[in-house]
Amino acid sequence: MxxxxxxxxxxxxxxxxxxxxxxxxxxxxxxxxxxxxxxxxxxxxxxxxxxxxxxxxxxxxxxxxxxxxxxxxxxxFTPADVRDLFDVREVLESLAARLAAGRASAASVARLEKRLEECRAATASADAPRIAAANAAFHAEIIELADNPLLTSLMSPLASRTEWLFRLTSSRDPAEQCSEHEELFALIAAGDGDGAAASAYAHIAAGRAPSAALASTWSExxxxxxxxxxxxxxxx
Missing domain, CATH: 1.10.10.10 (Winged helix-like DNA-binding domain superfamily/Winged helix DNA-binding domain)
Known part of the structure; x- marks a missing residue:
């Protein structure tokens, strides 16, 4: 500057x-x-x-x-910190997915689809920072679409930490993560609250073990x- x-x-x-x-x-x-x-x-x-x-x-x-x-x-950002973050994300983001599906509208689905398109483009580019930012934005959009101010206030302080985690764990398969986002989007767009919650939980839980293992390589x-x-x- x-x-x-x-x-x-x-x-x-x-x-x-x-x-x-x-x-x-x-x-x-x-x-x-x-x-x-x-x-x-x-x-x-x-x-x-x-x-x-x-x-x-x-x-x-x-x-x-x-x-x-x-x-x-x-x-x-120790393995214990990663564990704590996943404990919170698994519960609150699955709730957000359920609420987003229950309140799905043409406008909200279009907003989420735009985020999904960003994930697709980032994955195709193989640009790690871009992938991390796009994936974080997709998850943040679901929280916004849940339209629950209390949930938003609880999750807002974790947004940067979640993107940071995505960047630190960029060696994970981005194509697999994008595919899981596709599934989650489809369930939210269909208004399937139970399915969306289960998909969100499974998607987040799948990253717990590999993220904790990677944390041991970057933390003292x-x-x-x-x-x-x-x-x-x-x-x-």
Whole structure:
């Protein structure tokens, strides 16, 4: 970013948030990596105030861990964290699929079909970041189509973490996942609540074991957040 391009405080915060979110989700910044404010502020050409606001926003989404008085790091994403995320997704996303099917309309089906088309195109492109983003958008659309504000508020903080998981597990077969999305879409479009809920649960549960196994390859066995956050070494 060139100096002076972004000047409003809110814009600076949002720019820093979007830039860091992308780096984390696309794994340019790895789970457990220390985030050095001085370095990041220089790289993004922002002051520390909007940078810290952005870090707080990312912490609320589970992407950053703030250690009071020590600093910040990319949140660890351990096999246990993966397990916890799947525990929640299996229950709430199957509920969302049931509700979306029960409230299916021509307009809602068209919206979901558009997301499915994005999944198809991303899968055909073999572009891992694009696949992760498209798959996350498909799942998020189902939650929106459930038209349950409480459910939306519960799932909203998990959206970035879910996309991050999809990117970290991009070695899984994207064609298989797209095929499962096709099945789930058909059931929602047909208004089959029970079938949609079962399909959503099976789709999510199928990713639990391989995702947990992959998590062991990208996470440290034991991460001490305070020790990581207080390191003086700057990133290169």
């Amino acid at each position: 060139k100096a002076g391009v972004v000047s409003e405080p809110g814009s600076l915060r949002d720019f820093a948030y979007a830039s860091l979110r992308q780096r984390i989700v696309e794994v340019s910044l790895k789970p457990g990596e220390r985030l050095v404010e001085r370095d990041l502020a220089g790289e993004l050409n922002v002051s520390r105030i909007p940078l810290r606001e952005a870090l707080r926003m990312l912490a609320a989404e589970g992407l950053v861990l703030l250690v009071p008085g020590k600093g910040a790091l990319v949140s660890p 066995p034991v991460v001490d957040p305070e020790a990581v956050a207080k390191r003086r070494r700057r990133r290169t």
